[in-house]
Every structure is written in C-alpha cells, then in structure tokens.
Amino acid sequence: MKPITKSQMDSQQKTLKILLVFSRLNDFKHEIYDGFMDKIGGLATVDLYIHQFSTQNAYHFEKVIKDKLSQYDYFAFMLHANHPNEDFLKTVNSIPKDKLLLLEKRNEFIKGKYACVYQDFEQDIYEALQKAKELILKYNTLNCIVQEHYANADYVSEGLSRFAKENNLKCNVYNEVMEETIRPKEAYLILSERYLAEALGYCKNKKMNIGEDVGIVSYNETPIKEVLSGGITVVSTDHFQLGKNAADLILSGKKEHIRNSFLFIQRNSL
Incomplete structure (x- = not known):
C-alpha cells in the first residue's frame, strides 16, 4: 500500500477506519492507545475492541472479524499470548496483509508481508x-x-x-x-x-x-x-511511542517491522 498523501488524508479523514484489538485494558495498554491516538489525530476513526483470546472464544472471534472485515481499513492486534490458539491465528491470517498490523510481538505463524511494532x-x-x-x-x-x-x-x-x-x-x-x-x-x-x-x-x-x-x-x-x-x-x-509507531505505519502504508524503543529509568532503588 502506498503512503497516504496530504490530499488523501483530507479525503479519507471521515472514512479511514481502524479496529484496535486488545486482550485487556491496563495502564500500559492505555499508554499505547494514547500514543496511537496522538499520532492518528483526526485522520481516522478508531474503535477499540476488547477480546479474551481463550480457546472458548475462538469461534466468536472469527465471526466478529469476518463480520467487520469489510467495515475497516486496518486491523491492529495485540496477540498477548506466546502461542495463541491456532484458530485465532487462522482468523488473523485470513485478514488481507495490507490491512494488518501487529503490536508488541512478532508472530512466526502470521504469513505474508504485514506491519508490526515489536519488543525484542x-x-x-x-x-x-x-x-x-x-x-x-x-x-x-x-x-x-x-x-x-x-x-x-x-x-x-x-x-x-x-x-x-x-x-x-x-x-x-x-x-x-x-x-x-x-x-x-x-x-x-x-x-x-x-x-x-x-x-x-x-x-x-x-x-x-x-x-x-x-x-x-x-x-x-x-x-x-x-x-x-x-x-x-x-x-x-516506551508504550506511548509504541502506539505512535503503530499509527505511523498505518499512515505511511509501510509494511515494516519496527523494534520499539526500550528505556532504563534510574531512580533511588538501585
């Protein structure tokens, strides 16, 4: 997918839609979300979807994604588990790769060229x-x-x-x-x-x-x-930067894997 130009941004301001999928919300996820929204600004509509990646929920997850596939331009996932259920991976793999973004972790079972911001x-x-x-x-x-x-x-x-x-x-x-x-x-x-x-x-x-x-x-x-x-x-x-990097990949159309920055913050306990 080619980078989004200024004129395209203006024309897509009300139509570009992103589904951001987390397994749960905590302080770190809020930071990622805030960084994502800070970079996206008014250039897209972002919906947040919370889904527990358990075996029992695999069928429901597949149905939700299939129903929403034509409704969104991008799907941004945080696959939290080390080895997500293969039914979940099958569903994620079914998403066109120019619509797919993975957050926090790369996954060797996701095939094709897709965007990713990861931690090593x-x-x-x-x-x-x-x-x-x-x-x-x-x-x-x-x-x-x-x-x-x-x-x-x-x-x-x-x-x-x-x-x-x-x-x-x-x-x-x-x-x-x-x-x-x-x-x-x-x-x-x-x-x-x-x-x-x-x-x-x-x-x-x-x-x-x-x-x-x-x-x-x-x-x-x-x-x-x-x-x-x-x-x-x-x-x-840097959770805030992770969110910004993810949004930047979407706005630029790049299918790169970016390693997120990691911080050492020195205080009195060491």
Whole structure:
C-alpha cells in the first residue's frame, strides 16, 4: 500500500477506519492507545475492541472479524499470548496483509508481508541491564521475580541470565516472593506490580535500605513508581511511542517491522 498523501488524508479523514484489538485494558495498554491516538489525530476513526483470546472464544472471534472485515481499513492486534490458539491465528491470517498490523510481538505463524511494532524482550532487557551495569555490580546476585504464566518470562529471564553470566553474577529466577528470597547484597528484577509491593514490604520488615542493602528494578513504567519508596528504578518499553509507531505505519502504508524503543529509568532503588 502506498503512503497516504496530504490530499488523501483530507479525503479519507471521515472514512479511514481502524479496529484496535486488545486482550485487556491496563495502564500500559492505555499508554499505547494514547500514543496511537496522538499520532492518528483526526485522520481516522478508531474503535477499540476488547477480546479474551481463550480457546472458548475462538469461534466468536472469527465471526466478529469476518463480520467487520469489510467495515475497516486496518486491523491492529495485540496477540498477548506466546502461542495463541491456532484458530485465532487462522482468523488473523485470513485478514488481507495490507490491512494488518501487529503490536508488541512478532508472530512466526502470521504469513505474508504485514506491519508490526515489536519488543525484542530478551535483547531489550540485556541492553537495559548493560546501561545499569555499574549500579548492579554493587550486588553479588541478580534475581528475577516473575509470575509463572507471564507470556514473555522465558525471553526476559534469558536476557537477565546472559547479563549475569557475562558479569560473573549469581542468578536466580523465582515465581513468587517469599521473605527468605529477599536478601541483602542482592538485586531483583521484578515483573509484577503485586510482587513489587510484596518485596518492598519484606524489605521494610527486615529494615533493609532499598538502593543500598538491596537493589530493586521494576519492569514497566507507571507514574506511581516515580514516587514509591523514594523512586523505583524501571526498565520499560516506551508504550506511548509504541502506539505512535503503530499509527505511523498505518499512515505511511509501510509494511515494516519496527523494534520499539526500550528505556532504563534510574531512580533511588538501585
């Protein structure tokens, strides 16, 4: 598809329609949506559709997309799971590729040339830890605390393990927070908001100073982390920019795969 010219934008202002499909809404999805709408401006009508990608919903999902196929110019999907049900993939593959945009993650089962803004979870975390290397090396162990069913846990832990090995750090991966796993002289990359709260609680109970006795790095930026416990260090994709990049691909007509920017935000907890 050719790039949209200024005159075409003017003529399509009321007709270009985009369906944005998320599995759920949270703070990060809101940031993506806000970035998307900021870039799109008044150049398109954007409808947001929330759909749970479970096996039981596959038939309903197929019916919804088929019914809407002629109604929208673009379908932008965030396929959250590592291995979405093959019925979902079959439905997504049935969409003409010049109408398809994938957000956050590439999928090898989606065939053809389509637009995508993605995170490289393993490389992103590795490069972010490299930026924090001087701070992390104050500690003797680097731990990852990740919920068991987190979709990208394997990629994140691989990036963390690679960094730890190169820098002669001990490395552990935990699927829950327990009092005995929060130890002095160790640093923690925590991927869950709930686990972050629990870890901070154990640090308080043990009278350990965050950023001195123990290092804390949280995954994904939210406004509360700027002020929580004097400031929580964060590694995070730029969700707002992800949304802007996605909108830019639609407006330009490009069928490229763009790796989204990843941030290391230094605060007092490391």
